[in-house]
Amino acid sequence: MDTAMLLWIGGLYNLAFLLFHDFFWKIFNWKDDLKKLTPINRAIMQVLNLMLIFVLLIFAYVSFFHVQEMQTTDLGKTMTIFIALFWGIRAILQLVFFSRVKLVSYILFVIFVIGFLMYFIPWLGSR
Numbered sequence: 001m002d003t004a005m006l007l008w009i010g011g012l013y014n015l016a017f018l019l020f021h022d023f024f025w026k027i028f029n030w031k032d033d034l035k036k037l038t039p040i041n042r043a044i045m046q047v048l049n050l051m052l053i054f055v056l057l058i059f060a061y062v063s064f065f066h067v068q069e070m071q072t073t074d075l076g077k078t079m080t081i082f083i084a085l086f087w088g089i090r091a092i093l094q095l096v097f098f099s100r101v102k103l104v105s106y107i108l109f110v111i112f113v114i115g116f117l118m119y120f121i122p123w124l125g126s127r
Contacts, residue, residue, distance in 0.1 A: 003122035004067045010083070010118040011063030017115075018056040024049055059083050071126045080123040087115030 024030060034042045062070060062079055069076035091112035098105040 003071060003125045006118050006122050007063050007067045007070055007080070010115070011060045013115055013118060014056045014060040014063060018053050018060065021049055021053050021056065055086075059086075071122060077123060077126050080119050080126070084116050084119035084123055087112050087119065091116060 020027075030046070034045060037045065062076075063083075066076060066079075070080045071077070091109050094105055094109045094112055098108070
């Protein structure tokens, strides 16, 4: 599989996580569960999730519409490695913070490592 295709698939990957995060309110019953937090912590949780949705939209956009730049320009290569690091760090944090839910945690760890590789391999190939 060529690196341009990996980046395009990475765009789909980011869109999938964008949709997943968009449904957090419903999936995790945030309407009720967030009421247990202080108003400031409730707001922080929601704002962080909304901003993460925006970041994932940016990742998807550049992966669909700036594949050539991601492989050839310094700024594009920088963006590519930072997206790879985002998913690599997310994989590590999965094990650190969610290890008590073993099977699901390990499945998500593998999914996040795949996200890392979808951007790391093109970055490595562009060097």
